[in-house]
Amino acid sequence: MAGHDENFKDDSGLLSVFLGLAVLVGMSALPATIGWVQLATG
16 A cells, blocks of 8 residues: 555656646637637628
8 A cells, every 4th residue: 555655746746747737728729719600700
């Protein structure tokens, strides 16, 4: 179980960085997506 805990700590660190990047990309892409939809439908 100790090895699993160490791996979990490493994975959680990588996941937090990945989720942070995913949130930043998503927040920056959302307004652009809304704009494209408005242009396509408007």
